[in-house]
């Protein structure tokens with residue numbers, strides 16, 4: 607099973623996601639990060655004409671792509687411009703209380719990274735924005751130019767485990783005295799200067815600005831806060847035997863998923879479907895470099911009496 611690229615985004619671990627979520631005809635499926643609709647298209651086919659697909663995304667541009675991609679789906683489709691942290695209210699607005707499948711494919715999509723004017727990428731010059739949801743008020747430029755050095759250092763360290771956070775924060779604060787930092791290329795240059803690395807040299811496997819950009823993006827979009835809320839509310843929205851899949855792309859987002867699933871297993875709320883996280887095979891890693899860091903975890907909601915059955 608192959609997920610076709612939609613609007614430039616190739617969905618990751620498509621076969622594994624579909625197998626492990628085990629969608630049945632008639633299921634109500636929530637894709638909490640519908641993006642361009644690559645995974646969702648397959649979910650819609652699996653739940654069929656008796657099923658229902660509900661897709662959420664904070665990015666209206668991606669929602670529009672999903673709308674096109676899901677136009678002729680067999681099932682009822684509802685696409686909502688909403689944050690998955692508001693999932694309960696979003697489902698309430700549709701008169702849905704419990705769902706059979708809940709899936710989140712975290713982070714940004716290639717469609718967002720590829721648009722220079724969204725400001726997500728150090729490889730494309732653009733305004734330092736990074737808002738996935740255009741309704742948000744604070745951009746990456748606001749953070750970089752306004753917050754104290756200590757706060758900036760913590761933000762970079764805790765959101766991306768960047769060991770050079772202190773050096774980078776210091777250099778950013780020095781540089782902003784010469785004028786507001788407003789573009790991705792200027793920020794990338796400042797980071798390379800702080801680390802004394804030429805981004806074109808092959809010394810490091812990843813671009814020196816990768817972690818700092820990730821950290822800022824996570825802060826602008828409150829990605830950790832939203833994930834924490836999703837993990838908190840998931841048991842209440844999952845029907846007994848309902849499956850919950852989360853795909854993460856770095857340890858700062860995978861770790862809370864691992865710990866949450868483990869704790870709820872001990873509380874007999876979840877059974878763990880993936881004893882170890884599922885990762886992409888060699889072929890997929892070669893074909894789609896983004897898949898290299900993906901980790902998929904799936905849990906199953908146990909009935910309220912904690913039995914395995916149903």
Ligand SMILES: C[S@@+](CC[C@H](N)C(=O)[O-])C[C@H]1O[C@@H](n2cnc3c(N)ncnc32)[C@H](O)[C@@H]1O
Pocket residue numbers: 612615616617618638639640641642643644645646662663664665668688689690691711712713714715738832
């Ligand atoms: C990796 S992409 C998903 C791609 C999708 N699975 C596909 O096949 O096209 C992640 C998407 O999640 C969205 N997103 C990120 N955080 C979100 C949140 N808290 N609530 C809703 N959508 C979110 C992003 O805007 C982006 O479109």
